[in-house]
Amino acid sequence: MHTTLVTDTVTVFSRELRPVLRDPFSMIFTMVQPLFFLGLFAPLLPGTVGGGSALQWFVPGIVVMSCLFGTSAVGSNLQYEMHTGSHERMLVSPLRRPALIIGRALKEIVPMFAQTALIVVVTIPFGFRPHLGGALIGLLILGVFCVGLGALSYTLALASKNREWLFWSVQQAVIFPLLLLAGMLLPVDGAPGWLQALSKVNPLTYVVNAERALFNGEILTGAVGWGLLAAAIVAALGLLVGTRAMNRA
Amino acid sequence: MIHTQALTRHFTAGKQTVEAVRGLDLRVETGEMVALLGPNGAGKSTTLRMLTTLLTPTSGTAKVAGFDVRTRRREVRGRIGYIGQGNGAGHSQRGRDELISQGRAYGMGKPAARARAAELIASLDLEAVADRVVSSLSGGQRRRLDVAMGLIHAPELLFLDEPSTGLDPQNRANLQEHIRRLRAEHGTTIVLTTHYLDEADQLAERVIVIDQGRVIADDTPERLKADYAGDRITLSFDREDDAVHAVARSTGIAGAQVERSGTRVTIESRGGARLVPKLLQSLDESGLTVAAVEVARPTLDDVFLTLTGRSLREEGVSASS
Numbered sequence: 001m002h003t004t005l006v007t008d009t010v011t012v013f014s015r016e017l018r019p020v021l022r023d024p025f026s027m028i029f030t031m032v033q034p035l036f037f038l039g040l041f042a043p044l045l046p047g048t049v050g051g052g053s054a055l056q057w058f059v060p061g062i063v064v065m066s067c068l069f070g071t072s073a074v075g076s077n078l079q080y081e082m083h084t085g086s087h088e089r090m091l092v093s094p095l096r097r098p099a100l101i102i103g104r105a106l107k108e109i110v111p112m113f114a115q116t117a118l119i120v121v122v123t124i125p126f127g128f129r130p131h132l133g134g135a136l137i138g139l140l141i142l143g144v145f146c147v148g149l150g151a152l153s154y155t156l157a158l159a160s161k162n163r164e165w166l167f168w169s170v171q172q173a174v175i176f177p178l179l180l181l182a183g184m185l186l187p188v189d190g191a192p193g194w195l196q197a198l199s200k201v202n203p204l205t206y207v208v209n210a211e212r213a214l215f216n217g218e219i220l221t222g223a224v225g226w227g228l229l230a231a232a233i234v235a236a237l238g239l240l241v242g243t244r245a246m247n248r249a
Numbered sequence: 250m251i252h253t254q255a256l257t258r259h260f261t262a263g264k265q266t267v268e269a270v271r272g273l274d275l276r277v278e279t280g281e282m283v284a285l286l287g288p289n290g291a292g293k294s295t296t297l298r299m300l301t302t303l304l305t306p307t308s309g310t311a312k313v314a315g316f317d318v319r320t321r322r323r324e325v326r327g328r329i330g331y332i333g334q335g336n337g338a339g340h341s342q343r344g345r346d347e348l349i350s351q352g353r354a355y356g357m358g359k360p361a362a363r364a365r366a367a368e369l370i371a372s373l374d375l376e377a378v379a380d381r382v383v384s385s386l387s388g389g390q391r392r393r394l395d396v397a398m399g400l401i402h403a404p405e406l407l408f409l410d411e412p413s414t415g416l417d418p419q420n421r422a423n424l425q426e427h428i429r430r431l432r433a434e435h436g437t438t439i440v441l442t443t444h445y446l447d448e449a450d451q452l453a454e455r456v457i458v459i460d461q462g463r464v465i466a467d468d469t470p471e472r473l474k475a476d477y478a479g480d481r482i483t484l485s486f487d488r489e490d491d492a493v494h495a496v497a498r499s500t501g502i503a504g505a506q507v508e509r510s511g512t513r514v515t516i517e518s519r520g521g522a523r524l525v526p527k528l529l530q531s532l533d534e535s536g537l538t539v540a541a542v543e544v545a546r547p548t549l550d551d552v553f554l555t556l557t558g559r560s561l562r563e564e565g566v567s568a569s570s
Binding site: 003008011014018019022026083085086088089091093094095096 | 303326337343347350
């Protein structure tokens with residue numbers, strides 16, 4: 001059989017996905033944190049945020065947050081495989097280097113879908129009403145963002161080599177400012193100017209705004225366009241630096 | 250199968266440059282079974298990692314299985330098998346899944362990969378554990394799985410980096426048996442690194458001794474031992490006087506090194522075993538009564554000692570380098 005970049009990517013993707021499919025409960029652990037936020041933070045919200053129901057505003061943010069937490073951590077799996085020797089095993093095979101990063105990054109879409117589905121199912125009894133078509137487009141944008149974020153996380157793992165502390169320090173140092181500046185938990189509308197300025201250069205802000213619009217059925221809006229663009233930029237950047245790092249590995 | 254010219258690799262750590270491999274010229278022909286022997290830090294693994302495309306040489310060239318390791322990496326990768334020091338199988342994966350993924354990585358179709366995986370699982374005695382998560386396997390089982398993964402595409406050239414490190418004697422013997430069978434049944438060219446003397450001695454037909462990034466000897470184990478180390482004859486006497494006289498009588502033996510400590514005299518000489526009957530007779534004629542005789546064949550450690558003045562067994566000395 002002749003291999004191509006596509007078949008190589010499928011090989012890597014299937015390999016990454018298999019343990020998840022064999023043991024779906026492994027995904028539950030990465031979902032615990034967003035569910036805590038839902039359960040312990042949502043009750044603190046006022047009845048309405050930005051003119052709508054608080055839940056309609058809050059849940060899409062939690063969906064993005066769950067993606068952010070889960071996907072930004074995946075580099076640690078690679079770091080573990082670098083440590084045990086199975087990454088070396090992949091490197092010595094004729095698999096194309098870009099496939100090693102693209103296949104891994106694409107796989108991150110699958111747990112993200114599962115997590116989103118869980119969050120939506122859990123919140124519907126409490127009054128969350130997602131717009132189906134919008135939510136599907138929202139997942140698409142989130143999928144693109146996920147691929148980029150996953151690739152960046154793997155890049156960080158490759159750069160950190162065997163220094164696990166370095167990976168986690170950088171991951172935490174990046175994730176939390178991004179999260180807070182994106183207006184995920186609280187609206188940044190009333191924030192001081194400097195914070196609003198920072199929020200405007202945060203790609204995550206646009207993704208969160210797009211998800212909010214889409215889950216509420218506002219599909220053909222500027223927010224959605226900006227969200228898609230921001231996600232696409234993150235994906236392109238992630239795959240670019242990821243491929244470069246993998247080529248050097 | 251392998252041809253290197255002035256292959257060199259430097260590592261830079263801070264301001265210090267370490268020359269891990271210095272100008273290695275190496276030729277390995279198809280079907281050979283070669284061991285790279287040397288202490289930790291000698292440059293064996295670095296050499297292997299360059300030959301397997303895992304590490305880019307600083308300078309020099311290397312052709313492996315017909316292709317340049319620098320410019321035609323994918324061609325090299327598709328033709329060689331590699332069993333590294335770590336575990337090739339992902340710990341969260343199942344052994345059989347990993348074997349199939351590997352097969353796919355080497356361009357096998359799904360049915361072919363599945364069939365080949367089953368074949369290797371049977372021949373490496375992994376049936377009972379192949380469908381379990383890798384992290385639940387014992388060290389020996391994981392090592393066998395590593396071997397299976399390295400062989401998935403039936404490579405014509407197989408590299409093994411310290412294959413038996415961390416294995417108990419039983420598993421070591423099994424692994425060596427498997428390597429021998431591979432060679433006998435498929436004519437696979439095999440290059441392994443080891444710091445186990447007996448492994449190099451028993452397994453390899455050619456031993457390349459590496460120290461401080463250079464080849465210092467290259468021959469069959471028998472020839473190396475014959476050329477660089479002699480048999481060691483140890484004579485024990487009841488009285489020190491006799492030992493002193495024995496030394497005087499033994500110094501006449503051509504090419505022999507004679508040493509005495511207390512009542513023991515050691516004579517190191519090539520083909521020394523054949524000298525023993527005559528030596529004993531001559532000592533007897535001089536009225537010196539030998540209490541005990543011991544003849545030790547040389548080991549590759551003696552070879553290494555002769556070549557470098559250091560013992561391979563003193564791992565502590567070299568481990569830091």
